[in-house]
Amino acid sequence: MSCEEMRELFSASLESSLDAALTLKLESHIQMCSACRTELDGLRLVWDKLDVLETVEPPKLLHGEIMERIDAERESVQRPGLLVRLRQMFPSPRALAAAAAFAFVLLAGYSLHYTQQATLGPIHFPVVQSQPNHFTPASITSIKQNALHQHLWEITIKAADSEPGMLSCTIESPSAAVSPSQVNIQLKPGETRHVQFYLAGSGTVANLTVVSRYQNLNGENTSQIGLSQ
Amino acid sequence: MSGVAAGMQPEEKALIQRCQKGERDAFDSLFRQYEKRVYNMAFRLCNNYDEAGDVTVDVFLRIFRAIGRFEFKSSFSTWVFRIVTNVYLDRRKRASNRSSLSLEEYIALEETSVTRQLESADPSPAQIAEQNERTDALQHAIAQLPDYQRAMVVLYHTEGLSYEEIAEVLTLPIGTVKSRLNRARLLLRQILQNQQELF
Numbered sequence: 001m002s003c004e005e006m007r008e009l010f011s012a013s014l015e016s017s018l019d020a021a022l023t024l025k026l027e028s029h030i031q032m033c034s035a036c037r038t039e040l041d042g043l044r045l046v047w048d049k050l051d052v053l054e055t056v057e058p059p060k061l062l063h064g065e066i067m068e069r070i071d072a073e074r075e076s077v078q079r080p081g082l083l084v085r086l087r088q089m090f091p092s093p094r095a096l097a098a099a100a101a102f103a104f105v106l107l108a109g110y111s112l113h114y115t116q117q118a119t120l121g122p123i124h125f126p127v128v129q130s131q132p133n134h135f136t137p138a139s140i141t142s143i144k145q146n147a148l149h150q151h152l153w154e155i156t157i158k159a160a161d162s163e164p165g166m167l168s169c170t171i172e173s174p175s176a177a178v179s180p181s182q183v184n185i186q187l188k189p190g191e192t193r194h195v196q197f198y199l200a201g202s203g204t205v206a207n208l209t210v211v212s213r214y215q216n217l218n219g220e221n222t223s224q225i226g227l228s229q
Numbered sequence: 230m231s232g233v234a235a236g237m238q239p240e241e242k243a244l245i246q247r248c249q250k251g252e253r254d255a256f257d258s259l260f261r262q263y264e265k266r267v268y269n270m271a272f273r274l275c276n277n278y279d280e281a282g283d284v285t286v287d288v289f290l291r292i293f294r295a296i297g298r299f300e301f302k303s304s305f306s307t308w309v310f311r312i313v314t315n316v317y318l319d320r321r322k323r324a325s326n327r328s329s330l331s332l333e334e335y336i337a338l339e340e341t342s343v344t345r346q347l348e349s350a351d352p353s354p355a356q357i358a359e360q361n362e363r364t365d366a367l368q369h370a371i372a373q374l375p376d377y378q379r380a381m382v383v384l385y386h387t388e389g390l391s392y393e394e395i396a397e398v399l400t401l402p403i404g405t406v407k408s409r410l411n412r413a414r415l416l417l418r419q420i421l422q423n424q425q426e427l428f
C-alpha cells in the first residue's frame with residue numbers, strides 16, 4: 001500500500017476503529033516510513049487541539065434581533081385566509097368550486113405521498129387539514145379563468161424565497177375531468193410559475209384523488225397545506 | 230434517525246409542537262436554547278463575528294418557516310445543524326456563483342482550488358501576524374478548508390456529532406463523510422504546518 005493509501009487510514013487508526021489486519025499493515029508501514037510517522041503524530045496533535053476549541057458567546061442583542069425578524073415575518077403572513085380571498089375573487093359558487101378544485105390539486109401537490117379524496121359539489125369546498133400557511137414552501141398567488149375559454153384555468157404558484165433548493169412537485173390527478181392528469185414542476189427559491197389546467201364539463205369534480213410528491217434539499221418533505229375555512 | 234428522535238426529551242417535543250402551532254412564546258424559548266450552538270457553529274464556519282450573526286438570524290428565520298415540516302424523524306438538533314449548514318453553504322455558493330453546480334462538482338472544485346492555493350501561496354510573515362491578531366491559528370486554519378470539509382470538521386469536532394449524524398445533516402454517504410473528514414484533518418495539519426510551523 002502506498003503512503004497515500006496509508007494516510008486514508010489515519011483517522012480510523014486514531015479512533016481505534018481499524019480492523020486488526022489494517023492496523024498491522026499501518027503499524028509496519030509507520031515503522032519504516034518516517035514521513036507517515038511525522039504526519040500521523042501531527043494529525044494526533046491537530047485532533048487534540050480541535051477537541052478543545054473554546055466556545056464563543058453570541059452578542060447580547062442577537063436574541064432580540066432574531067425575535068424582531070420573526071415578529072415581522074408573523075405580521076406579514078397574517079392576511080385573510082386563502083378561502084376568504086377566493087370567495088372575494090369568485091363570487092359565484094360554481095366558479096369558486098372549480099377554482100378550489102385546482103387550488104386543491106396544486107396545494108396538495110406539496111405533500112409527500114399524500115392521498116386525499118375531496119368531493120366537490122356546487123357548494124362543498126375541499127377542506128384539507130392544514131398547517132399555518134407561512135410554513136409552506138410555496139404559495140398560490142393567483143387563480144385565473146381564461147377570458148376566452150371558460151374551461152381553461154391558470155394557477156400562479158410561487159416558491160418561498162427561504163427554500164434552500166429546488167422544489168420538485170408532481171401532481172397527479174386521476175380524475176377524468178382534469179387535464180393534464182399529471183404535472184411535474186420544479187421551482188427555484190422565489191420562482192413564480194404558471195400552470196394551466198383544463199377542466200371538462202360543468203366545473204364539478206367529484207372524488208378527486210391527488211397523489212403527489214414534494215421534495216427539497218432540506219429533506220423534511222411533508223407538508224400538508226390546503227384550503228381551510 | 231428514528232433512534233435519535235425516539236430519545237428526544239418530551240419537553241423539547243412539546244415545545245416544538247407548540248412552535249408548529251405558531252406560538253410565539255414557544256419560538257422564544259426554543260430559540261434561546263439553540264442560539265449559542267447555532268452562533269458558535271456559524272462562527273466556526275464563517276470565521277467572522279458579523280457574518281456569524283447574520284447566518285444565525287437567517288437560520289432561525291428558516292427554522293421558523295420550516296418547523297411545520299419537521300416530522301420528528303431525526304433529532305431536532307440534527308435538523309437545526311442541517312439548516313445551519315445549508316444557510317452557510319448557500320451563502321458561499323451564491324458568493325462564488327457556483328449555485329448551479331451539483332454537490333459532487335462543488336466538492337471537487339473547491340478541493341482542487343484549495344490544493345492549488347496551498348501549493349502556490351505561502352503567506353508572508355506580515356499576513357500571519359495579522360491573522361494571529363484576528364483569531365487563533367487553528368480557527369484560521371479551519372477557515373481555509375473547503376466549505377464542505379469545514380462544515381464536517383465543525384460538526385464533528387466542535388458540535389460533537391457522530392459520523393452517522395453528519396451523513397444525515399449533509400445527505401452524504403457515511404463512507405464519504407469519514408474519508409472527507411480524514412482528508413480535512415490532514416489538510417488542517419498541512420495548513421498549520423505551512424503557516425505557523427507549530428507542528
Ligand SMILES: [Zn+2]
Pocket residue numbers: 002003006029033034035036037
Ligand atoms: Zn508512508
